[in-house]
Amino acid sequence: MPLKRIPGGVNAAKGFLSGTTACGIKRTGPLRSDLSIVASEFPATAAGVFTTNLVKAAPVLLSRRHLESGKARAVLLNSGNANACTGAPGLRAAEQTANSTAVALGLHADEVLICSTGRIGVQLPLAKILPGIRKAADALKSSPSAATAAAKSIMTSDSVPKQSAYEVKIGTKSFRIGGMAKGAGMISPNMATMLCVITTDASVPTAFLRKVLGEVTSRTFNCITVDGDCSTNDTVLTLANGASKTAIRTAVEKKAFAEALQAVCADLARAIVADGEGTSRVIELTVKGAKSESDAHKIGRAIANSQLVKCAWAGSDPNWGRIIDAAGYAGAALDPDKVEIAYDGILAAKNGMGCQDAKGEARLRKIAAKKEFAVTIDLHLGKGEAHLLTTDLTEEYVRLNLSEFSL
Amino acid sequence: MPLKRIPGGVNAAKGFLSGTTACGIKRTGPLRSDLSIVASEFPATAAGVFTTNLVKAAPVLLSRRHLESGKARAVLLNSGNANACTGAPGLRAAEQTANSTAVALGLHADEVLICSTGRIGVQLPLAKILPGIRKAADALKSSPSAATAAAKSIMTSDSVPKQSAYEVKIGTKSFRIGGMAKGAGMISPNMATMLCVITTDASVPTAFLRKVLGEVTSRTFNCITVDGDCSTNDTVLTLANGASKTAIRTAVEKKAFAEALQAVCADLARAIVADGEGTSRVIELTVKGAKSESDAHKIGRAIANSQLVKCAWAGSDPNWGRIIDAAGYAGAALDPDKVEIAYDGILAAKNGMGCQDAKGEARLRKIAAKKEFAVTIDLHLGKGEAHLLTTDLTEEYVRLNLSEFSL
Numbered sequence: 001m002p003l004k005r006i007p008g009g010v011n012a013a014k015g016f017l018s019g020t021t022a023c024g025i026k027r028t029g030p031l032r033s034d035l036s037i038v039a040s041e042f043p044a045t046a047a048g049v050f051t052t053n054l055v056k057a058a059p060v061l062l063s064r065r066h067l068e069s070g071k072a073r074a075v076l077l078n079s080g081n082a083n084a085c086t087g088a089p090g091l092r093a094a095e096q097t098a099n100s101t102a103v104a105l106g107l108h109a110d111e112v113l114i115c116s117t118g119r120i121g122v123q124l125p126l127a128k129i130l131p132g133i134r135k136a137a138d139a140l141k142s143s144p145s146a147a148t149a150a151a152k153s154i155m156t157s158d159s160v161p162k163q164s165a166y167e168v169k170i171g172t173k174s175f176r177i178g179g180m181a182k183g184a185g186m187i188s189p190n191m192a193t194m195l196c197v198i199t200t201d202a203s204v205p206t207a208f209l210r211k212v213l214g215e216v217t218s219r220t221f222n223c224i225t226v227d228g229d230c231s232t233n234d235t236v237l238t239l240a241n242g243a244s245k246t247a248i249r250t251a252v253e254k255k256a257f258a259e260a261l262q263a264v265c266a267d268l269a270r271a272i273v274a275d276g277e278g279t280s281r282v283i284e285l286t287v288k289g290a291k292s293e294s295d296a297h298k299i300g301r302a303i304a305n306s307q308l309v310k311c312a313w314a315g316s317d318p319n320w321g322r323i324i325d326a327a328g329y330a331g332a333a334l335d336p337d338k339v340e341i342a343y344d345g346i347l348a349a350k351n352g353m354g355c356q357d358a359k360g361e362a363r364l365r366k367i368a369a370k371k372e373f374a375v376t377i378d379l380h381l382g383k384g385e386a387h388l389l390t391t392d393l394t395e396e397y398v399r400l401n402l403s404e405f406s407l
Numbered sequence: 408m409p410l411k412r413i414p415g416g417v418n419a420a421k422g423f424l425s426g427t428t429a430c431g432i433k434r435t436g437p438l439r440s441d442l443s444i445v446a447s448e449f450p451a452t453a454a455g456v457f458t459t460n461l462v463k464a465a466p467v468l469l470s471r472r473h474l475e476s477g478k479a480r481a482v483l484l485n486s487g488n489a490n491a492c493t494g495a496p497g498l499r500a501a502e503q504t505a506n507s508t509a510v511a512l513g514l515h516a517d518e519v520l521i522c523s524t525g526r527i528g529v530q531l532p533l534a535k536i537l538p539g540i541r542k543a544a545d546a547l548k549s550s551p552s553a554a555t556a557a558a559k560s561i562m563t564s565d566s567v568p569k570q571s572a573y574e575v576k577i578g579t580k581s582f583r584i585g586g587m588a589k590g591a592g593m594i595s596p597n598m599a600t601m602l603c604v605i606t607t608d609a610s611v612p613t614a615f616l617r618k619v620l621g622e623v624t625s626r627t628f629n630c631i632t633v634d635g636d637c638s639t640n641d642t643v644l645t646l647a648n649g650a651s652k653t654a655i656r657t658a659v660e661k662k663a664f665a666e667a668l669q670a671v672c673a674d675l676a677r678a679i680v681a682d683g684e685g686t687s688r689v690i691e692l693t694v695k696g697a698k699s700e701s702d703a704h705k706i707g708r709a710i711a712n713s714q715l716v717k718c719a720w721a722g723s724d725p726n727w728g729r730i731i732d733a734a735g736y737a738g739a740a741l742d743p744d745k746v747e748i749a750y751d752g753i754l755a756a757k758n759g760m761g762c763q764d765a766k767g768e769a770r771l772r773k774i775a776a777k778k779e780f781a782v783t784i785d786l787h788l789g790k791g792e793a794h795l796l797t798t799d800l801t802e803e804y805v806r807l808n809l810s811e812f813s814l
Contacts, residue, residue: 054741055732055734055735055743056735056743085728085759086760087760120728121727122761231732311805311808317809321492321527321528322527324462325462325638327462328639334462336492354529395802397718397805398718398721398801399802401714402719402722
């Protein structure tokens with residue numbers, strides 16, 4: 001299944017356009033682009049995966065409702081305001097923005113999906129956003145630079161726009177798939193959230209799109225963690241407009257599509273972690289030999305979210321004691337005497353005990369001083385396995401998250 | 408039930424002695440006291456509560472076994488080495504230290520309990536500890552200053568020794584109860600753990616002692632959290648030697664004893680949080696109106712362990728958005744539209760939305776700038792309630808936990 005990396009982000013697939021504008025949603029700082037529309041020239045099937053937080057922002061509630069039909073034509077995205085914890089007025093405001101987008105594009109309101117990111121608990125400034133929607137609609141273009149502008153407009157604490165796209169050949173047919181994303185969990189002073197929009201010109205039945213998006217999300221975006229906080233607005237949307245005339249029906253086609261979607265999501269997930277606020281390292285964490293996959297994930301999350309483990313990594317300390325401790329309180333089966341922990345394949349602990357002399361420890365410290373390294377914990381209990389991408393915890397992270405009032 | 412605060416810590420109760428020495432267990436830094444024995448002149452009933460971490464240090468395994476009899480006469484404590492993740496050699500070393508203590512005091516080995524705190528994964532330096540045990544035994548005294556010396560010897564990252572003691576009158580009878588503690592979870596660079604020893608001269612049947620210690624621990628030490636990490640060595644021990652001739656048998660006596668034990672544990676728990684490494688604030692967190700007590704605790708822990716909530720507190724930000732977000736992912740029942748959040752009784756959010764104007768927000772910021780304040784979250788769903796003591800998350804915390812290699 002040849003996958004070729006191509007430029008263009010959300011505009012890489014045929015029949016997709018994006019338009020961006022700056023309407024001044026953020027309360028402070030210089031005027032930056034903060035509103036964009038991604039639209040399909042043709043009807044499209046659509047699926048979404050949303051935050052599991054019981055506190056769901058208005059745009060999440062609205063997009064989920066609009067996705068019940070399994071179809072959508074446009075996504076409106078804004079940064080600077082999350083429209084979360086805004087009650088009934090917030091939901092009405094979200095509806096108004098969807099209506100305005102539909103009017104501007106000549107669509108039905110329920111063909112419009114919405115993503116918001118930014119401060120929680122503040123009503124949307126509709127007087128700024130509604131005129132902005134018209135401007136973004138007027139700016140719709142299919143160029144790669146328009147896609148990059150859209151990817152930039154959803155940045156909050158992100159330092160770089162995050163895009164990925166591939167062209168996929170299946171025999172004599174081909175399709176394109178691309179996407180953009182922002183933010184790494186709730187890591188930013190602005191309550192940044194994870195948003196992702198993926199577009200494809202393959203023709204994908206809704207039921208399969210929903211299934212594969214759920215599976216791929218659980219293996220990519222749900223396997224990254226910066227601070228363990230799950231936001232009110234996390235959203236991954238996929239639109240498939242069939243403009244390539246390549247249909248995804250057979251097992252081979254489905255496999256190719258799943259792999260391509262996985263490639264885009266994995267790129268974006270890694271970009272999110274690498275750009276995590278105040279982080280200085282990306283750690284590939286593998287838990288294997290767990291009694292079950294669910295146990296492997298529990299242990300992986302406990303380690304990846306342990307403040308002490310993350311602080312040790314920030315200090316180039318290949319600490320295995322804090323890792324085994326976190327594994328021990330994860331709520332999963334574990335036999336301390338069987339645990340192995342390795343940094344980049346070099347064992348730091350075996351049978352639950354340290355196993356390196358001074359020379360070996362120096363070697364481990366060199367690994368932990370790198371910007372990227374792999375940590376593997378093998379429980380020797382079963383076949384459960386989990387792969388997570390995570391970061392360290394730095395003083396810079398704390399500094400950046402001290403207060404929202406300074407923004 | 409008149410409770411009178413008295414000096415003396417673990418030596419406050421009649422018939423208890425403590426002895427301390429410095430035997431150089433720590434690998435670096437100036438020689439500091441690091442070993443102590445707390446002993447009863449008379450046979451005593453005893454109970455313990457231990458870490459729930461599946462990775463349990465050797466002293467935890469040994470003390471649990473020795474407590475099966477419901478009796479104990481002495482506790483050996485050391486700092487500088489946790490004797491955790493040390494396998495069978497570690498357990499044998501723990502047994503040797505218990506044996507040596509028993510020989511020095513003329514007891515059976517299974518009358519000796521052990522507590523260790525310090526670095527994980529390093530074998531106990533028995534050549535230093537065994538002679539130290541003899542010295543500590545020779546130094547046994549009943550004075551308040553001996554108790555303070557013992558409380559100091561278990562300090563790792565603690566900045567002050569932590570002691571509490573009360574005299575309790577029940578009608579014409581009375582008893583004394585006192586204790587010492589160290590560390591706040593795994594918050595220190597040395598993998599500090601929570602250790603607590605409580606002594607009383609009341610005569611308390613083992614079954615009741617176990618029951619009441621479990622209940623009080625769940626309301627005090629298990630309701631504090633600094634970083635959410637649960638150590639391999641956490642231990643709370645209680646010895647009751649009956650030297651006051653006051654027996655705890657009737658409902659009135661049991662109530663009085665429970666209250667006194669609660670008072671000592673609450674004092675020590677608060678002292679631990681207030682001395683949390685790199686923390687600048689103590690927050691009294693109350694969750695009420697939850698569907699169940701277990702739900703209230705889940706939500707309380709999610710809030711108290713949220714990096715983002717704790718960073719906001721460090722920045723004097725009375726953030727309610729991050730609090731409601733953490734509540735939303737706690738895995739407990741919650742209706743976002745019913746949530747109320749208050750700082751020192753002043754509502755910051757009502758019906759899941761912010762409810763203060765600029766003047767009100769300024770008032771909330773003043774509260775969040777204090778060294779101690781109360782945060783209450785009311786879910787309006789039921790009668791479940793939880794009370795936690797927690798701290799903020801500062802850059803200093805990260806700095807202190809960057810590496811164990813620098814120590």
